[in-house]
Amino acid sequence: MADRRPQFRFEVVAGPTAATVVLVTATAYATLAGLPVAVGLYAAQILSAIYGLLGSSRLISMNSMMMLAVLTGAELGSVAPNVDPEGRLIATVTLTALVVAFSSG
Numbered sequence: 001m002a003d004r005r006p007q008f009r010f011e012v013v014a015g016p017t018a019a020t021v022v023l024v025t026a027t028a029y030a031t032l033a034g035l036p037v038a039v040g041l042y043a044a045q046i047l048s049a050i051y052g053l054l055g056s057s058r059l060i061s062m063n064s065m066m067m068l069a070v071l072t073g074a075e076l077g078s079v080a081p082n083v084d085p086e087g088r089l090i091a092t093v094t095l096t097a098l099v100v101a102f103s104s105g
Contacts, residue, residue, distance in 0.1 A: 022048065023041065023044055025044075026041060028040070030043070032073055033072050033092070034073040034085075034088055035088060039089060072092065072095070076088055076092060079091065
């Protein structure tokens with residue numbers, strides 16, 4: 001078995017660097033979608049944990065897509081224009097559940 005200590009040094013640097021990028025990006029996308037910043041933080045953590053358990057590629061890049069956040073926020077804003085942030089969060093969770101239900105067949 002090969003010595004992995006030289007690789008470990010790079011992984012220690014890569015982990016916090018990737019976490020910083022993902023957290024900043026997730027909070028920005030939550031803001032673009034008109035949701036509280038905490039939603040972006042939870043989404044980043046939950047998706048990373050799910051991929052860590054189920055993913056099979058070391059080289060995949062997981063991130064949100066800005067255009068999807070903007071479109072979701074715009075659509076939710078047009079469906080329920082005078083809703084407080086908590087109501088918008090409920091609408092987002094409902095939309096997510098419907099997308100997952102229809103995607104999984």
